[in-house]
Amino acid sequence: xxxxxxxxxxxxxxxxxxxxxxxxxxxxxxxxxxxxxxxxxxxxxxxxxxxxxxxxxxxxxxxxxxxxxxxxxxxxxxxxxxxxxxxxxxxxxxxxxxxxxxxxxxxxxxxxxxxxxxxxxxxxxxxxxxxxxxxxxxxxxxxxxxxxxxxxxxxxxxxxxxxxxxxxxxxxxxxxxxxxxxxxxxxxxxxxxxxxxxxxxxxxxxxxxxxxxxxxxxxxxxxxx
Amino acid sequence: xxxxxxxxxxxxxxxxxxxxxxxxxxxxxxxxxxxxxxxxxxxxxxxxxxxxxxxxxxxxxxxxxxxxxxxxxxxxxxxxxxxxxxxxxxxxxxxxxxxxxxxxxxxxxxxxxxxxxxxxxxxxxxxxxxxxxxxxxxxxxxxxxxxxxxxxxxxxxxxxxxxxxxxxxxxxxxxxxxxxxxxxxxxxxxxxxxxxxxxxxxxxxxxxxxxxxxxxxxxxxxxxx
Numbered sequence: 001x002x003x004x005x006x007x008x009x010x011x012x013x014x015x016x017x018x019x020x021x022x023x024x025x026x027x028x029x030x031x032x033x034x035x036x037x038x039x040x041x042x043x044x045x046x047x048x049x050x051x052x053x054x055x056x057x058x059x060x061x062x063x064x065x066x067x068x069x070x071x072x073x074x075x076x077x078x079x080x081x082x083x084x085x086x087x088x089x090x091x092x093x094x095x096x097x098x099x100x101x102x103x104x105x106x107x108x109x110x111x112x113x114x115x116x117x118x119x120x121x122x123x124x125x126x127x128x129x130x131x132x133x134x135x136x137x138x139x140x141x142x143x144x145x146x147x148x149x150x151x152x153x154x155x156x157x158x159x160x161x162x163x164x165x166x167x168x169x170x171x172x173x174x175x176x177x178x179x180x181x182x183x184x185x186x187x188x189x190x191x192x193x194x195x196x197x198x199x200x201x202x203x204x205x206x207x208x209x210x211x212x213x214x215x216x217x218x219x220x221x222x223x224x225x
Numbered sequence: 226x227x228x229x230x231x232x233x234x235x236x237x238x239x240x241x242x243x244x245x246x247x248x249x250x251x252x253x254x255x256x257x258x259x260x261x262x263x264x265x266x267x268x269x270x271x272x273x274x275x276x277x278x279x280x281x282x283x284x285x286x287x288x289x290x291x292x293x294x295x296x297x298x299x300x301x302x303x304x305x306x307x308x309x310x311x312x313x314x315x316x317x318x319x320x321x322x323x324x325x326x327x328x329x330x331x332x333x334x335x336x337x338x339x340x341x342x343x344x345x346x347x348x349x350x351x352x353x354x355x356x357x358x359x360x361x362x363x364x365x366x367x368x369x370x371x372x373x374x375x376x377x378x379x380x381x382x383x384x385x386x387x388x389x390x391x392x393x394x395x396x397x398x399x400x401x402x403x404x405x406x407x408x409x410x411x412x413x414x415x416x417x418x419x420x421x422x423x424x425x426x427x428x429x430x431x432x433x434x435x436x437x438x439x440x441x442x443x444x445x446x447x448x449x450x
Contacts (some may be wrong), residue, residue, distance in 0.1 A: 004435060009278075010238050010239065010275055010276065010278060011278055012237075012238070012239045012275075012276060012278065013235050013237070014235065014237045014239060014308075014319055030319065050235055051235065051237060051308070051319075052235075053235060053236055053237065053310075053317060054233075054310045054317075055310070056308055056310065057308045057319075076304065076306055080303055081282070081303065081306045081321050082320065083239075083276070083281055083282045084281060085278075085279045085281065092278060092279075094239060094276075094282075094321075096306050096308065096319075149375065150374065150375035202294070
């Protein structure tokens with residue numbers, strides 16, 4: 001940043017917003033809070049709030065998620081910053097949007113009395129959203145879908161051990177389409193992202209299914225080149 | 226964003242910064258401006274400046290690049306927003322960093338009298354940078370390298386037609402390591418990103434080399450799943 005092009009004044013505020021995804025019963029779900037303030041009373045929005053003066057955006061997101069939903073996500077990354085000058089009718093606010101993933105087991109909400117309602121919604125059927133949150137939702141979904149294709153990101157939405165059927169359910173829920181079982185299995189094994197855990201799934205009336213695990217439960221890229 | 230968690234005041238400014246890359250003579254280069262103001266007098270920084278009140282960040286980046294360097298990049302995307310509370314010693318400024326690519330032919334500078342110096346630097350040997358610009362440089366390089374692996378992004382650093390040697394030079398400059406010629410060619414052809422243009426390279430004392438083009442000169446992902 002060089003001083004010569006600085007406007008002399010600036011009236012912009014900085015917020016953070018968090019898009020959390022989980023897969024439940026084969027559906028991709030996201031968490032929304034119903035607003036109780038004008039001009040968006042009754043509309044739904046992603047958990048969020050203004051950045052504190054001495055706080056990093058990541059710390060702000062973690063604090064806001066804890067306060068508004070009780071959730072501590074297993075995966076959290078910066079999605080993008082949304083800066084349309086008209087996105088907030090009450091003044092210029094840019095939003096640093098974050099993108100969080102959790103397995104279904106981590107999706108229990110601690111509801112607070114502060115908000116009208118906090119609820120998981122299917123991504124395929126979102127209610128009317130406040131601000132530009134429909135655009136943020138679309139960007140988050142596009143990022144998640146793209147990352148399935150070049151990273152091991154699905155680990156963050158699955159338990160430590162899972163069946164191949166569980167894995168396929170997560171991929172299908174995110175992509176929003178069915179995948180051929182045999183091709184999917186072949187592709188997954190050739191990518192080397194997962195390995196048999198050596199254990200079998202218990203319970204159920206069927207033949208016990210083999211359990212798998214991700215080789216790496218930290219973000220990593222597939223090695224294509 | 227829900228009103229309940231808003232701090233009552235906020236004293237944060239928003240800037241934009243642009244990391245421009247090009248490949249010249251087999252080296253990955255980035256553009257820096259030497260600062261003439263305290264506390265970073267003499268240090269180098271990416272082109273940047275404060276966001277205008279009614280301006281999108283993308284418009285601000287294009288304006289700043291035009292004013293400070295005369296460059297209109299062929300590829301421009303948001304990299305990430307850098308928000309460490311201590312990144313600017315004169316006050317809280319978050320930076321929306323952008324990531325730009327140009328072919329070498331587009332890298333001619335229009336120098337202006339405003340700045341001490343504007344210059345292309347090899348990424349492998351950057352001078353002392355202002356703010357957290359070393360961190361921004363590292364993030365931009367990591368993004369560029371990763372995108373080589375899952376997108377067609379190299380189109381934006383090459384002319385419309387190029388030889389296989391040109392293509393390999395760009396990949397090697399970005400990755401910072403040599404690639405086996407035969408394997409690289411095989412991989413590139415199997416990915417389906419490029420196709421022969423039907424023309425031959427002119428000039429030189431060698432046998433004329435076949436020219437290639439990118440099938441798509443817009444951002445696209447490789448189809449892995």
